[in-house]
Amino acid sequence: MKQSQIFSRAKKENVTDQSINANLLIRSGFIRKLMSGVYSYLPLGSIVLKNIENIVRQEMNKLGGQEILMPALHPKEPWERTKRWQNKEMFKIKDRNFSLGWTHEEIVVPLAKQFIDSYKELPFSVFQIQNKFRNEARAKSGLLRGREFLMKDLYSFHQNQECLDSFYEKAIKAYFKVYQRCGLKEKTFLTLASGGSFSKYSHEFQTVIEAGEDEIYLCPKCALAINKEIIEEEKYQCPQCKNKDLKVEKAAEVGNIFKLQEKYTEPFDLKVKDEKGKESFVLMGCYGIGISRLMGAIVEAFHDEKGIVWPKEVAPFDIHLIPIGKVKKEADKLYDNLQKEGNKVLYDDRDKSVGEKFAEADLIGIPLRMVLSEKTLEKKCVETKKRNETKTKLQKYKG
Numbered sequence: 001m002k003q004s005q006i007f008s009r010a011k012k013e014n015v016t017d018q019s020i021n022a023n024l025l026i027r028s029g030f031i032r033k034l035m036s037g038v039y040s041y042l043p044l045g046s047i048v049l050k051n052i053e054n055i056v057r058q059e060m061n062k063l064g065g066q067e068i069l070m071p072a073l074h075p076k077e078p079w080e081r082t083k084r085w086q087n088k089e090m091f092k093i094k095d096r097n098f099s100l101g102w103t104h105e106e107i108v109v110p111l112a113k114q115f116i117d118s119y120k121e122l123p124f125s126v127f128q129i130q131n132k133f134r135n136e137a138r139a140k141s142g143l144l145r146g147r148e149f150l151m152k153d154l155y156s157f158h159q160n161q162e163c164l165d166s167f168y169e170k171a172i173k174a175y176f177k178v179y180q181r182c183g184l185k186e187k188t189f190l191t192l193a194s195g196g197s198f199s200k201y202s203h204e205f206q207t208v209i210e211a212g213e214d215e216i217y218l219c220p221k222c223a224l225a226i227n228k229e230i231i232e233e234e235k236y237q238c239p240q241c242k243n244k245d246l247k248v249e250k251a252a253e254v255g256n257i258f259k260l261q262e263k264y265t266e267p268f269d270l271k272v273k274d275e276k277g278k279e280s281f282v283l284m285g286c287y288g289i290g291i292s293r294l295m296g297a298i299v300e301a302f303h304d305e306k307g308i309v310w311p312k313e314v315a316p317f318d319i320h321l322i323p324i325g326k327v328k329k330e331a332d333k334l335y336d337n338l339q340k341e342g343n344k345v346l347y348d349d350r351d352k353s354v355g356e357k358f359a360e361a362d363l364i365g366i367p368l369r370m371v372l373s374e375k376t377l378e379k380k381c382v383e384t385k386k387r388n389e390t391k392t393k394l395q396k397y398k399g
Contacts, residue, residue, distance in 0.1 A: 001043075001317070003348045008032075008042040010360050020211060021296035022142025024308050028363045037139025037147035044364065045295075047316040049150065052291050052298075053129055055181045055313065056152045063174045065127040065154050070107050072130060074099050078106035081267045089134045100133035105264045105286065108155045112270065116282065119159045119272045123167060127154035129291065141211060143296030144252050154287040157265075159272060164259060164283045171287050175205055175255055182294060183311025187301055188254065189225035191216055192239065195258070201230070205255035209300040212250040219243050225251075254294050260284040308365030309387050317346040320366040322357050324373040331372050334382070334397070362387070372397070 010029045015022070022039075025031045030045035041049055057067065076097035079085040084106065091100040101107070108126065115121065132151045139147050154171075158164040172190060179188040184207050191204040206216050206225055216225040219238035226238065226246075237244045262281035265271075273279045295314075302309040312318070319338060323331035328349075335347045346366060348357050361369050371383040381394040 001346055003346055004350045006043050008044070010363060019140065019142035019144065019296075019300075020303060021144065021299040024299055024303055024363070025142070025296075028307060028360075028365070031143075037136055037145065039143065039146070039292075044316045048310070048314055049292060049295055051314045051316070052182060052294055053150070053152075056178055056289055056291060057129065059174045059178050059181075060127045060152065060154055062177075063125070063154075063170060065125045067128065068126045069128050069130060070101070070104050070111070072101045072133070074101050074107060078110060078268075082106055082264060089136070091133045091135050101130070102132050102134045103288075104128070104153055105155070105260070105284075109264050109268045109270055109284075112155075112157055112282075113268060116157070116270065116272060119274050122157055122159045122272065122282065123163050125154055125156035125167070127152060127287075141213065141252075141296070143292050144211065144300070145213070146292065149290055150292040152289045152291055156285040156287070158283045158285070159274065159280075161283065164261075164285055168257065168259060168285055171257055171285070172203070175257070175287075175289070178289065179205065179207075179254070181313050182298060183314065184254070184294075184298065184301060189216065189218060189223070189251070191225040191227050191251075191253075192230050193227045193256070194229050199259045199261065202256065202258045204253050206251035207254050207297045207301065208249045208251045209297060210250060211300045212252040214251050214253060216249055216251045217246040218249055219246055225249075252293070252297050252300070253290075254297050255287075255289040257287045258285065260286055303365075306359075307363035310365045310367060312367045315365070315367050317344045317366050318368060319343050319345045320361045320364065320369045321345050321347045322361060322369065322371050323349070324354055324357075324371060327372050327374060327377060330377060334372060 008029045011027045015026045029042055031039045031041055033039055076085055089102050129152045131148055133148050136145060136147050139145055156167050176185060179185045188205055188207045191206045193202045193204045195202045204227060206214060215228045217231045218225050221243050222238055222240045224240055261283055265282045265284055270282045271279050272282055298314060299308055302311060321335055335345055338345045365387055367387050369385045376383050379394065380397050382397045383392050384395050385392045
């Protein structure tokens with residue numbers, strides 16, 4: 001992509017938003033704020049969001065999930081059935097018995113019931129990637145806490161507890177694969193949380209970042225984290241190994257999974273008979289990842305005083321090509337050759353000063369900067385620098 005053709009651009013002035021992720025993403029031309037908790041994704045931001053979305057989609061497909069898309073506009077009746085119509089997080093449409101979807105248990109269960117006639121149809125899982133709407137009282141921290149956000153929610157259906165437990169463990173591994181590919185695995189921990197009425201524990205995935213609003217307690221022996229609610233119940237010791245030497249960290253939740261059991265299948269009378277004819281409610285699990293929130297967490301985790309430092313797999317481009325001086329013809333050719341080799345390239349073909357180009361390149365944070373100049377051409381080289389390193393290198397130039 002030629003940088004001169006992108007309709008959006010970086011902001012020279014600083015942004016007043018207190019969160020690092022919103023500040024950097026707005027300044028670098030990835031997003032713009034419409035109102036508190038609601039953002040537009042500009043061309044660069046849309047690419048990053050799609051990259052994260054595709055990582056999540058690929059790992060959910062490997063898990064066996066089947067992708068669907070459910071409505072974001074919901075009627076009142078299914079929410080009344082589960083006694084959640086009065087939930088404060090729900091946006092309701094004034095004078096109409098409709099709401100905007102903030103989660104989809106009440107929608108997916110009646111949908112699944114239309115296709116489950118026998119235990120032989122179990123297990124299966126479905127997922128969607130869709131905008132969610134939550135009446136967030138404290139819409140702050142940029143993409144970490146929004147009123148409209150992109151989310152992946154997966155729902156699994158099982159005949160018995162053993163089957164649900166087995167899938168749940170596979171889901172944990174799939175989630176860690178997502179965080180690994182997003183560059184966050186070393187900073188993200190499986191965290192014990194309250195299971196509510198479902199089970200003793202549910203699990204959150206918490207990424208350690210300074211901007212995190214949650215407090216987690218890390219057990220170095222188990223590589224397990226415990227959230228604040230649970231650690232108080234456990235008298236400040238790891239429930240798994242009883243270790244009391246825990247490290248307290250600030251973190252942001254980037255995913256959660258629950259064993260819902262029959263909490264939502266019972267209100268909709270979703271039952272199956274087993275091989276012996278015994279009838280029981282179908283068991284469920286639900287598994288959420290906030291994709292836009294994950295984007296914000298990545299920026300919070302990977303930045304420096306100059307700007308964003310994108311991990312390679314989520315970056316909008318692989319290479320930021322910057323020509324200096326009278327090398328347009330050679331730069332155009334290099335740009336074409338790099339793309340033919342399968343590289344995703346942002347080509348800064350604008351009439352800007354070297355200082356402006358380098359400053360914006362650092363702000364945007366593409367993994368590799370490649371500079372072509374008259375001096376490097378004399379040596380038949382380009383100058384390269386990784387965004388997370390300070391040293392530059394000369395690399396042979398293929399003209």
